[in-house]
Amino acid sequence: MPTPKIEYGILAPVLVVLAAAVLAVLVEAFVSRRYRYVVQTTLSFAAIALGLFTVILNKDVSGRFAEGSVAVDGVTIVLQGTILIFALLGLLLIAERGFQSFTAQASTLPGSADEQRALASGLQQTEVFPLTLFAVGGALLFPAANDLITLFVALEVLSLPLYLMAGLSQRRRLLSQEAGLKYFLLGAFSSAFFLFGSAFLYGYAGTTTFDGIKLQITTSPGNDLFLLVGLAMLTVGLLFKVSAAPFHSWTPDVYQGAPTPITAFMAAVTKVAAFGAFLRIFYTTIGGMVWTWRPIIIAISILTMAIGTIIAIAQKDVKRVLAYSAIAHSGFLLTGIVAFNKSGVGATLLYLLTYGFTTLGTFAIVTLVRDAGGEVTDLNRWSGLGKRSPLIAGIFTLFLLALAGIPLTSGFVGKFAIFSAAYESGNISVVIAGVLASAVAAFFYIRIVVLMYFNDPQEDGTSVVIPSPVTAITIGVCAVATLVLGVFPQPVINAVNSLAMFVAG
């Protein structure tokens, strides 16, 4: 048997990050506690930066590699670039030490003497860095996977660290652990569906490669039972990851319970990776089945938008509002899948880019609003924030307007692109639902704005802490990106559209 041919240069982004992750585990084990934080942050940032560099080197690559199990093409390049940028910003939030978002030692009991001692010693465990790197590695591989096995492994490499990271919060540890448990159980449950679906697709095509499945669908059209079961189950697994209704229930609980920097990371990075894989599978692998899956995705998309926007209105916790907003945005993103045309790919990529910056920035600001007990996420206690710290409230308003899709923010550009792609494809129903949902959604975003500016501040110790440079950089970058993508989107639109091409096949 010949040795498999591996194109290390082209797979470098994934390999660099995963290698760094393994190295980071060793660092956690062997480097003295005093230097660990410095070493870990340096290592992580260097790995991400190097990954980004290798992605740029790959920018003209288009083809299948590692024996056809990985596809690197324009879409992969854009997605990997986006993921790495968001990972960098997310890591900046995670690296913020002043707020102590993470528990000093995850194994200690909440409220126990051990915990006190671990906290008092000021020596935090830094296992969050290797975990983050593993998740990033999985996220990079997920949208590039061109094989069911690779897809499944990438999905798990992405998910498993996130289950742990969700449970690492320092304050309200019970909530955080519960979030971890829920995320884990439901995630594993949905990956069982995913796996079962993969098995049936394999049974149908006799191969696990996407190209083989695609070929089988085009050469022998017809409604094979294995194909249909496989398709349905695989879709369930993917829909869970993008938190589409009715597979969304974990999202608000996990977003609320997880440490906010992790929530920010999840909201941006996981969404990009999951929609990346969604795009590849639905546009290429099972593109031949479009008449079967399109009505389902339309229904799910409309349901997701409706549930996300309507429930968000009744929320009282800012992180839950943002979680439901993330669900609604998944619904909007699904319209890009529904479009199933050339502009749909570019529009989805653009939307992911715009949405990621905005959502990262939003959660970054959530980490700043605190009282003596940690972050304040109760919306009522955010009232009058505009009077306390006009600058932060102003930037938060910018992000909310972008989430609502108001013109001159990146959100409008993304929404516009994705809705017009769906409109072009003739699926008017989903566009109408999208516009209506956006209108309703504007209500709860504006509600927060009103709360911040027109209500009186409450005297309960809630304050906005001055961000340290790392968090300030994140917020600044996100705000600038939100504005620039809103005002001068054309260069980015052009760049994304020129790259938005799947490898031919």
Next chain:
Amino acid sequence: MNGTSQMLVYLIAIPLFSATVLLLGSRALDKVGHIIGTLASTAAFVVGLLEFFAMLGRAPENRAVTQPLFTWIEVGNFNVGATLLLDQLSICFVLLITGVGTLIHIYSIAYMSHDKDRRRFFAFLNLFIAAMLLLVLGDSYLSLYVGWEGVGLASYLLIGFWNQKPAYATAAKKAFVANRVGDVGLSLAVMIAFVQFGSVSFSGVAEGVEAGKASSLALNCLGAALLLAAVGKSAQFPLQAWLGDAMAGPTPVSALIHAATMVTAGVYLISRSHFVFDVASVAQLLVVIVGAITLLFGAIIGMAKDDIKKALAASTMSQIGYMILATGLGPVGYAFAMMHLLTHGFFKAGMFLGAGSVMHGMNDEVDMRKYGALRKYMPVTFITFGLGYLAIIGVPPFAGFYSKDKIIEIALDAGGAKGIILGSITLLGAAITAFYMSRVMLMTFFGSKRWEADAHPHESPALMTIPMVILAIGSISAGFIFNLGDRFINFLNPVFHSDHSGHGEKEHLLPPIVVSALALTAVAIGVSIAIAKYGRGKSIPAVAPADVSVWTKVARRDLLQDDLNEALFMRPGQELTKALAIVDEKVIDGAVRGVGSLTLDVASGVRRTQTGFVRSYALWVIVGAVGILATIAVMSL
């Protein structure tokens, strides 16, 4: 056919840059902030003047110039560039905004001299100027929308500038809500335009209308949506309630934003969309009705207000009612609406500055019952305010006479019963205006001293009086200059295509001289009644008398507008929410509340599915999986 100009962008960029510098600058800028702000506004005015003279130098049919800035969005066949357009209509606004704006900047230097946040105040004023210029310079509904939101933002920031006081913050909130309702109208209009014509630029929509691309129903919907937007922004019936409360902001703000410029954006919007209204007869009729109702509504409220700023605000409402009415009367009306808008900009801004000057001298007292006999103590304020007064009630040869008289004339000429009704309303409005403005005049400057013990009225410093004097000169002369040989009408003609040559020969219901006589009679009646009630020798109680007729009470309460809002929107909303015990604490009062609570009920119902049990979440996953399987199965049969 249109030329280009590379200067237009500076109109917006200069004040915007200044606003950014002032907002982000450090405390070190506190000492010079007001000077930077004023210079920025002046520079914009100079650019505006240069453009104006350049425009006069061109032949009338190619006076409009554009400046493409950049391609904003290009998706598929949809292409929106950020392009600025300066034509005869926008230049009127540019000069008004920058000219009056600069005067008000100068005034504010003195007026706000004791405020520690003066730098921030000037930053907001500059921001407002930039946004307002974008509103009138954009060449598409989308750019207009951006400017529209920008002026809204600047307006809330400025109304709530002294937001330490709860009442002021409430006022800002109310303005916010009314404007949101209006904004819904504008965004609807943008959407309708895009769906119907595939374009959102003014020229694109105009061509589409001309080519008959849209049904008359669609055009009327578009018109109605535009009207809704105008109603919200220009404080017209039934969304007028916020304007009175907006007077909580500093007085220069009331003068600039809530009298001369922003509130007239609705008139601009309708005039700019003349090609829609010219063919959408139902929407056009609605415009007339809204204008007519508001002009009386505002006037009636004006009679009952003791707060000098609120009385002036009511009068603004009423005067804008005149303008809206005129725009609803078709091609001939737009130019007169614009003329009234400009003259109103001069005299109303002047009067507001006068009111500010009075307040400045009277320890910020706004109750006219505590004024009296101020003419001896504040002569300059008295004279400039008096000139504005003569202008607004329409005494020849002051500015208001020319513009208002024309509106009355064309209202009468509207034909048939409509003409007679509208004519009577405008005449009645003129009489009431004369009455309540005389009342303001008499209560403030004449009669006996009814001051608080610690009041020491004094004339304001030169920085405040000079802008008032300049505006007063405008109040005297503007109307006469505009009207000389119909030059203003002819100037605007290329924009509105109002075939003006036929104007003179058209059959009038009444000859112009009779109309003028009627209008003057109405004014004389109004003034006489005011003098009889508030003139020499009549005592004015320091507290508003309680034993007044029910009509006065109603008028004092803004014609029950707040109560109506409450009855229509808030009460049922509250009942609904009570039933579900999950009451969202006073998020936004008024209209939004009613709509919001319904959605809220649905939301809290659906929310129950989020039980917190992992197992029920898993159940949802299975339900979804089975649902997808079943759908696929059904479809493959």
Next chain:
Amino acid sequence: MSLDNYLYLSALLFTIGAAGVLIRRNAIVVFMCIELMLNASNLAFVTFARMNGSIDGQLFAFFTMVVAACEVVVGLAIIVTIYRSRRSASVDDARLLKL
């Protein structure tokens, strides 16, 4: 024996697993039910490998086992921590996050 029977068994095991997730309260048992679902998939994989005469399915089954092992590591870590904090491994007790 027809290979189809293995598929029926696989589907049955998957359903039992899914039902167990819905019914059982103990987090460990819930997790074991999920493992059962994974193993049902593995059975399907090897059956299909046999049917198609290709080795990919068996390969996939090995990958699944490795991934499942990782999942056990992560899952038990989470469940044990929760148990230590609450003295209960019931998934129904963990419902501070709701609505």
